[in-house]
Amino acid sequence: MNAEIIAIGSELLTPFRTDTNSLYLTEKLNQLGVEVAFKTIVGDNREHLVSTAKLALSRSEIMIFMGGLGPTEDDLTREAVAEAMGLTLHRDPEIVAALEAWFAKRNSKMSANNAKQGDVITGAVVLHNPKGTAPGQWIAGKYGAHEKIVILLPGPPHELKTMFDQECAERLRAKLPPLFIATRVLKVAMMGESACDARVAPIYKEYADVQTTILAGAGEIELHLRARCDDLDEAQQRVDDLAGELEEELDDSVFSTNGESLDQIAGYYLQMRGATVAVAESCTGGLVAERLTSVPGSSRYFVGGMVVYSNELKAKLADVPPLLIEQYGAVSREVAAALAEGVRDRCNSSIGIGITGVAGPTGGSPEKPVGLVFHAIADEDGTDVVERHYPGDRQRVRRFASQQALDMIRRKLM
Amino acid sequence: MNAEIIAIGSELLTPFRTDTNSLYLTEKLNQLGVEVAFKTIVGDNREHLVSTAKLALSRSEIMIFMGGLGPTEDDLTREAVAEAMGLTLHRDPEIVAALEAWFAKRNSKMSANNAKQGDVITGAVVLHNPKGTAPGQWIAGKYGAHEKIVILLPGPPHELKTMFDQECAERLRAKLPPLFIATRVLKVAMMGESACDARVAPIYKEYADVQTTILAGAGEIELHLRARCDDLDEAQQRVDDLAGELEEELDDSVFSTNGESLDQIAGYYLQMRGATVAVAESCTGGLVAERLTSVPGSSRYFVGGMVVYSNELKAKLADVPPLLIEQYGAVSREVAAALAEGVRDRCNSSIGIGITGVAGPTGGSPEKPVGLVFHAIADEDGTDVVERHYPGDRQRVRRFASQQALDMIRRKLM
Known part of the structure; x- marks a missing residue:
């Protein structure tokens, strides 16, 4: 069976926003054995919506409309889908009563336009929305000569995901061949x-x-x-x-092999080995520390970090000998190693990481071009240094370098 | 005039990828006074492509097809658009010669399937691709009773953007009313x-x-x-x-007021005032340092940073008195201030930033719940502390806290 996903909202036709709900729905549909054949984005325009719905009915077995179920004049999905299917709307008193209760509970009076959210396409099953006011709708049956499933979901991602999972997944599964x-x-x-x-x-x-x-x-x-x-x-x-x-x-x-991020995997190995880590970063500017500490519970193995941009601080905080910087330059194998050893010593961690390089766009030279990064890892057995030349802009060089550093932690403890 | 953007590629119908090229094109079209009325995503399927192209021709004045111009069997855009328009393709010997030269320059022989990229729709203007092998196409003229503009662009973003800017923007402007x-x-x-x-x-x-x-x-x-x-x-x-x-x-x-990020603005004020900054972060884990150093040239005002997760390091690196932590707790107004003052002193910067809080999901308590963050800024005149309670998950709390810290730098120097 083929599905078509239709995202509704004029804001999705601006340069600022794109539809991402469809990625979630695609994953869920794929799990049910359904492929997505088309995705369409259409504005809050009744004529465009009706023609889009008619087209979808003519070419797809399952169609999911997202958005346009709210109370404003711009919310036209119910009316347009009904028109495209040749069906009528009726106002469901139960939904209206639930809406009134929803507003009363929040100590506010429901304005008249909200009642519109109680309009149901004839024959539709109403889908409960535990996260918001707009209910969804499910219509399954013969349309012309073919069996069609039409689903209307609200646009806000947390409403849409909850409603799909709770109200649609099982209903779809019951309609589909086991797969x-x-x-x-x-x-x-x-x-x-x-x-x-x-x-x-x-x-x-x-x-x-x-x-x-x-x-x-x-x-x-x-x-x-x-x-x-x-x-x-x-x-x-x-x-x-x-x-x-x-x-x-x-x-x-x-x-x-199970979807974990490298941040999580580095932390997993650190924890498993009872190891702790401290990092001294120059060109990555805190990115390695930020990634390690993005994992909940990372305080069990992450001790601390230093961002040592100036040569003075490299010496003062991480004990890099000033002579070493003078002799080899701040971006060098030797300084990377000294950073790793210095931060390990200062922070009293079992592993120390040192990173120094040229992230660009300025600061490069023929000998030390933009993209050159030295990464060092120190533990009780000694220090390893890896030299890499990364392509791309400042952000990409920094991302590459942080990735290499985390991978060195993993490989050291593997 | 209304435009329609059609993204072609089966990978855009998986849960892993979404079209983002259309955001760029929408911005450029808007600047020319053209609104985007529909966006469609369709797979590498000739029948689907032809029907999508026919539909677009029936409802839009300008249509831009993106992708499917490569040399493989899956690249069907040229054939499908020609079929939908009732036009034929001819192979352009000049394009084929240019393709052969492109491969020869890279010391490789062109395989036969590449010649397909020389197929041009009758009447089309060939659009040069300085960034890749697949040329684009531009067709403008009467289609049925109406004037239509049909543009075929390659899918890779850097090829698409360059080709639109260099080959399409002016051509479109010439066709449109001045706006x-x-x-x-x-x-x-x-x-x-x-x-x-x-x-x-x-x-x-x-x-x-x-x-x-x-x-x-x-x-x-x-x-x-x-x-x-x-x-x-x-x-x-x-x-x-x-x-x-x-x-x-x-x-x-x-x-x-001109699109700059807060990272840039904080840096701009630091540089303008001849100030320097150092940061001591606990719950943000390096994010503030990472954001400040993401700006090219930030070494002029960013001196250094510390990520002091453990209480021991807060004392050792940033000189936070252990008694202060004992008395008020690591997450407190007093420790935030001590971090800011300590890092300023240690790094010899004119401004020091200290951040301590509970990013979650664990570590919260009734007195110090998840989302509670203290932010301090110290300079020669003293230290200010701001207490905030942020909603959301670990990532969101950290983002909020870094935003507040950067904003405190801006306000201090404004």
């Missing part, structure tokens, strides 16, 4: 996209029944695997088999 | 959305000809103003008048 979807996500650190694809393509191409999607970011690649089958065990077996082969090929470059 | 758009963006710090709207709505409602859009984030509100007029000076005057009235109403809560 199970198994998924896995492998995450890979610090490997180029084409290098990664060259290694994994020969493997995943052997699994024609598993859909493999590769997403690449700065220093991170995600491999999304998905198999659909009428037997759950079989679907799971297929993605697990492929995941196993991919992990074997990519070996320890794979840092996560 | 000028003036815009302004006001950014407001640390004010609630409804509180802000209550103050500004009575003002912007008096400017029916200026479109006002309010976007709210954690601790930041953006007011986008836009006026369209056949006279540039008049359009500019209208947005400037409204901006002036809004600034007067919101007073010093407005931190930016």
Whole structure:
């Protein structure tokens, strides 16, 4: 079965906002074995809405309208969908009473326009909205010669998600042939996209029944695997088999097999080993500390961090010998190592991280160009330094460098 | 004139990716006085593509197709648009020769399928692609009874943006009635959305000809103003008048009137006053340092930062007296002040920032709940502390707190 998602709202046709609700719905529909064939964004314009609804009815089996269910004059979804289907609206006294109660509970009187939210398309099931005032609607039945499912959901993401999960998922499942979807996500650190694809393509191409999607970011690649089958065990077996082969090929470059972020994985290893970490950052400016502490409970293994931009502070806070900076420069293998050792010592952590580099756009030289970063990790056994040259702008260089630093923590403790 | 934007690619119908190119194009089209009436996302499916193109031709004056211009079997945009328009394709030997040269320059031989990128719709102007191999196409003329403009652009954002700017903007302008758009963006710090709207709505409602859009984030509100007029000076005057009235109403809560971020503005004031800053962060975990150093050239005013998670480090690095922590707790007005003063002293900066709070989800108590944050700013004249209670999850609390800290720098130096 094919689905079509229609997002309604003139604000979605401005340069400032885009529809993201459809990503959530797509994931949920895919899990039910339904593919999304079209997504449409249309403004608060009755004529446009009616023609969009008619078109969707002519080409899709399932259509989900999002937004335009509120009380204002701009909220036209109910009227437009009814018109497109040749059906009428009636005002449901139960909904109106519930709306009045909702306002009374908040010590305010319902204004007259709110009653509009009680308008229901003939034959529709009313979908309860626990997070807001606008109820949704579900219409399933013959339309012309074909069986169609039409769903109206409110636009605010938390209302839409709750209503879909509580009121629509099971109703849809009951209408669809039994189909199970198994998924896995492998995450890979610090490997180029084409290098990664060259290694994994020969493997995943052997699994024609598993859909493999590769997403690449700065220093991170995600491999999304998905198999659909009428037997759950079989679907799971297929993605697990492929995941196993991919992990074997990519070996320890794979840092996560269940969707965890590198921030979480670095923390997981630190906690598992009873280790603690402190970081001294120059070019990343606090990004590594920020990522490590973005994980709830990180105070168990994150001791502290320093952002040492000036040479003076590198010496004063992290005990980098000024002579070292003079001799090798602030961006050097030696200073990275001294930062890692100094912060470890000062913060009394088991692991110290030091980062120094040229994030750009200025500050580069022929010997030390923009994108050059040294990363050091120190523990009781000594200090390792990794030199990298990253492409891209300031933000991308910093992201790459933080990714490398977190990956060094993982590899050290693995 | 109405435009329709059609994004092509099956990956845009997965849960992982969404179209963002259309935001850029919408901004550029709006500047030319063109509104976007529909956005459609369709997969690499010839039948779906042809029907989408036919529909667009029936309802829009300008239509921009993005993607599906590459060399693979999945790249069907040229064929589908030609079919929908009832036109034919011919292979342009000049494009094929240019493609061969492109590959030769990179020391590789062009594979046969690449020649497909030389297929041009009859009557189309070929649009040069300086950033990639796939050329675009421009078709303008009568279609049925109406004048239509059909544009085919490549999907990768940097190719699309360059091609639109260099090859399409002027061509479109020449086809459109003269219209000028003036815009302004006001950014407001640390004010609630409804509180802000209550103050500004009575003002912007008096400017029916200026479109006002309010976007709210954690601790930041953006007011986008836009006026369209056949006279540039008049359009500019209208947005400037409204901006002036809004600034007067919101007073010093407005931190930016030309699109700058709060990170940039804080840096701008620091530099202008010849001041320097150092930060000692607990619950924000490095986010304030990261934001300050995200601005190129920030080494001129950012001296250093400390992330002092443990009480021991608060004492050791930032000289917070252990007795103070014992007496008032790590999350307290007193410790925030001591952090600001300690980091200022240690880093020898003119301004010191101290932040301590409960970011959650754990660590809260009835007296010090999740979301409670103390922010301190110290300079030669003394120390100010601000207490706030933020809603939301860990990430949102941290974002709010960093926003407040940057805003305190701005207000101190204003």
